[in-house]
Amino acid sequence: MTQPARSTLPVLDLSRLDAGPQERQAFLDDLRTATHEVGFFYLVGHGVPAELTAELLSVARRFFALPEQDKLAIENVNSPHFRGYTRVGGERTQGAADWREQIDIGPERPAVPRGDGVPDWERLEGPNQWPDALPDLREVVGRWDAQLTAVGLRLLRAWAVSLGQPENVFDAAFAERPSTLIKIVRYPGRADEESTQGVGAHKDSGVLTLLLVEPGKQGLQVRHGDGWIDAPPMEGAFVVNIGELLEVATGGYLTATVHRVVSPPAGTDRISVPFFYNPALSARVPRMELPPELAAEATGITADPDNPIFDTYGANALKSRLRAHPDVAQAHHADLLARA
Ligand SMILES: O=C(O)CCC(=O)C(=O)O
Numbered sequence: 001m002t003q004p005a006r007s008t009l010p011v012l013d014l015s016r017l018d019a020g021p022q023e024r025q026a027f028l029d030d031l032r033t034a035t036h037e038v039g040f041f042y043l044v045g046h047g048v049p050a051e052l053t054a055e056l057l058s059v060a061r062r063f064f065a066l067p068e069q070d071k072l073a074i075e076n077v078n079s080p081h082f083r084g085y086t087r088v089g090g091e092r093t094q095g096a097a098d099w100r101e102q103i104d105i106g107p108e109r110p111a112v113p114r115g116d117g118v119p120d121w122e123r124l125e126g127p128n129q130w131p132d133a134l135p136d137l138r139e140v141v142g143r144w145d146a147q148l149t150a151v152g153l154r155l156l157r158a159w160a161v162s163l164g165q166p167e168n169v170f171d172a173a174f175a176e177r178p179s180t181l182i183k184i185v186r187y188p189g190r191a192d193e194e195s196t197q198g199v200g201a202h203k204d205s206g207v208l209t210l211l212l213v214e215p216g217k218q219g220l221q222v223r224h225g226d227g228w229i230d231a232p233p234m235e236g237a238f239v240v241n242i243g244e245l246l247e248v249a250t251g252g253y254l255t256a257t258v259h260r261v262v263s264p265p266a267g268t269d270r271i272s273v274p275f276f277y278n279p280a281l282s283a284r285v286p287r288m289e290l291p292p293e294l295a296a297e298a299t300g301i302t303a304d305p306d307n308p309i310f311d312t313y314g315a316n317a318l319k320s321r322l323r324a325h326p327d328v329a330q331a332h333h334a335d336l337l338a339r340a
């Protein structure tokens with residue numbers, strides 16, 4: 001069914017989940033509808049303290065203000081696990097350079113030795129690189145991770161119920177060893193005559209993304225129908241979207257929506273912190289048996305031969321990391337590139 005075009009993202013209030021049976025049901029219905037029709041929404045009422053958000057944005061600003069040598073000391077080409085700092089232009093989407101610098105942070109775990117029978121995606125496990133010059137970063141990110149993991153799990157349980165599934169259907173894949181990726185990103189400003197690709201148009205490859213954007217900073221655009229919806233930050237809200245694996249799990253009923261970031265104007269910049277909440281690398285995303293009335297509206301998955309979607313999360317994640325960071329791929333995973 002064609003929906004009327006909208007010009008803004010829907011707003012959902014997570015606190016309604018705990019506001020009695022009627023409010024709870026209304027939230028679940030709104031969640032399902034928003035993720036079916038748009039695939040993106042603002043989330044308020046999530047309970048993450050505003051002070052922590054401010055601390056995170058402050059430590060992010062301090063990180064990017066470090067002398068270049070301190071940032072390059074933790075460059076991601078040092079890490080087979082795709083962790084650490086990427087300089088401006090060092091990451092690619094659809095083959096073109098993204099105009100952003102960032103630090104990638106994943107679960108702090110030991111590296112897994114390579115060997116026969118060890119899946120390639122285990123190469124993504126390993127330690128982070130933290131800047132010696134800014135010890136606060138690790139501490140604040142640790143608290144952020146704990147808070148957002150809790151929000152992510154609540155949302156996944158809500159989706160499960162809203163789709164007629166047992167509430168805990170995602171728990172086994174997520175609760176024990178999630179493969180969360182936190183990116184702290186800075187988009188430098190650019191003059192109009194240059195390319196405007198902050199990050200190129202893409203779908204997120206995992207399950208769920210909770211995005212924090214610095215107040216007042218435009219640039220995020222979300223595909224809707226034939227056009228783009230501007231998604232400026234809303235005070236106290238996360239921008240939430242789902243990734244390809246949740247689309248696959250629901251046979252296309254929930255939508256992983258294309259989005260991009262347009263570079264900010266010259267002389268300004270923009271910081272954002274996407275939190276990609278993903279299951280254990282070995283997790284297979286379940287194919288849900290949807291209730292008939294929902295299944296009737298599931299559009300199915302359009303197979304893209306250039307972008308195969310694997311149903312094991314780790315395979316999907318490794319694919320997108322190798323593409324996004326060709327220099328890390330060359331330095332540490334040339335054997336995989338030769339095989340591809
Ligand atoms: O920085 C943003 O606002 C969005 C970034 C994004 O879409 C991504 O890193 O996948």
Ligand SMILES: [Fe+2]
Pocket residue numbers: 202203204259
């Ligand atoms: Fe994204």
